[in-house]
Amino acid sequence: MSPTVGLTPAQWIDLLLSLVLVAAAALLVRWALDRLFLRILRRLVRRTATTLDDAVLEALRAPLVWLAALLSARYGALRLDFFPARWERALGDMVFVLGLLIALATVWRLIDRIGAWYMEGGVEESTLARQWVPLLRRLGQILLVLTGAIMLLDYFEIDVTALVATLGIGSLAIGLAAQESLSDMISGFLIMVDRPYRVGDRVEIQDLTTWGDVVDIGLRSTRVRTRDNRMVIIPNSIMGKSLVVNHSYPNTQYRIQTEIGVAYGTDVEQARQVLVEAVRGVEGVLPDRPVEALFLTFGDSALVFRVRWWIESYVDTRRMYDRVNTAIYRALQQVGIVIPFPQRDVHHYWNGDRLTVALQEPRRGQA
Numbered sequence: 001m002s003p004t005v006g007l008t009p010a011q012w013i014d015l016l017l018s019l020v021l022v023a024a025a026a027l028l029v030r031w032a033l034d035r036l037f038l039r040i041l042r043r044l045v046r047r048t049a050t051t052l053d054d055a056v057l058e059a060l061r062a063p064l065v066w067l068a069a070l071l072s073a074r075y076g077a078l079r080l081d082f083f084p085a086r087w088e089r090a091l092g093d094m095v096f097v098l099g100l101l102i103a104l105a106t107v108w109r110l111i112d113r114i115g116a117w118y119m120e121g122g123v124e125e126s127t128l129a130r131q132w133v134p135l136l137r138r139l140g141q142i143l144l145v146l147t148g149a150i151m152l153l154d155y156f157e158i159d160v161t162a163l164v165a166t167l168g169i170g171s172l173a174i175g176l177a178a179q180e181s182l183s184d185m186i187s188g189f190l191i192m193v194d195r196p197y198r199v200g201d202r203v204e205i206q207d208l209t210t211w212g213d214v215v216d217i218g219l220r221s222t223r224v225r226t227r228d229n230r231m232v233i234i235p236n237s238i239m240g241k242s243l244v245v246n247h248s249y250p251n252t253q254y255r256i257q258t259e260i261g262v263a264y265g266t267d268v269e270q271a272r273q274v275l276v277e278a279v280r281g282v283e284g285v286l287p288d289r290p291v292e293a294l295f296l297t298f299g300d301s302a303l304v305f306r307v308r309w310w311i312e313s314y315v316d317t318r319r320m321y322d323r324v325n326t327a328i329y330r331a332l333q334q335v336g337i338v339i340p341f342p343q344r345d346v347h348h349y350w351n352g353d354r355l356t357v358a359l360q361e362p363r364r365g366q367a
Contacts, residue, residue, distance in 0.1 A: 104145070203244050263338040
């Protein structure tokens with residue numbers, strides 16, 4: 001056997017000793033990781049409120065063991081000085097390739113575990129986030145593979161300039177062809193980060209004169225259901241540029257107002273008191289919030305008051321208008337305060353003879 005391979009008995013013994021040392025070192029490092037390092041880290045991460053660190057630790061466990069085994073093998077090979085130089089180079093190349101694969105596998109597992117943690121409820125549920133996470137996870141893994149391929153080719157001195165240029169031109173072509181879609185997707189990502197509205201919020205898009213409840217936030221569009229049960233599908237790029245009023249943020253409590261006119265000559269303080277008491281007695285008006293009746297302006301036919309009150313939810317807006325308007329109308333009727341309709345006083349100045357002739361001429365024509 002020795003003449004065939006070219007190793008002396010002493011070299012065989014040295015080789016076997018190196019293999020034993022590599023195996024022992026790998027087992028020792030694995031034991032140290034499992035029993036000491038990882039056990040201590042597990043105790044630390046269990047004290048945190050989030051489970052993200054648990055997911056990261058689980059993703060790093062296997063790659064650390066493989067990395068320890070690779071380093072042990074590399075150390076065992078360095079003590080064998082009787083191998084040819086070409087074997088040393090081949091061994092170095094093999095260690096680099098295996099090390100690169102372990103590094104890529106580690107990052108791959110991190111991306112996968114973090115994405116899975118997010119999807120399993122690691123953060124507050126969001127429809128848009130749940131659509132973005134799988135896409136970002138896949139894009140990250142693709143970018144990781146491309147980076148690893150470029151590093152591997154560069155290590156073996158293979159020119160990667162053409163490959164990088166081709167990828168750049170391809171990305172530019174795709175970006176130009178899907179410009180609008182990418183704009184919607186980027187706006188959707190910004191909506192996910194900034195969160196100006198959420199699913200279930202009632203919003204008003206003033207530029208589109210549209211308002212309703214947000215039922216879905218997708219990668220490319222936001223769906224808003226109006227009060228008459230119509231679905232308005234708005235691209236996220238338009239939502240990002242429009243002025244959006246969120247009627248559900250910071251909470252659902254909502255102040256509404258109405259204007260009422262009373263006849264000139266009415267006692268202002270009496271009218272104010274009647275209006276406030278009438279509104280306070282309506283079911284649904286928040287008792288711990290102020291009710292105001294502000295004398296707003298002198299109208300053409302009436303003294304105009306603006307009445308403001310708070311309700312628990314924006315959903316009851318129209319029903320509350322009905323209740324409050326009915327209560328105000330009845331209260332003003334009971335105390336005899338008049339709600340005037342629009343009217344004008346017209347004054348004519350004339351000569352009596354001319355008016356008599358003007359009034360009589362049509363009658364003569366009719367006769």
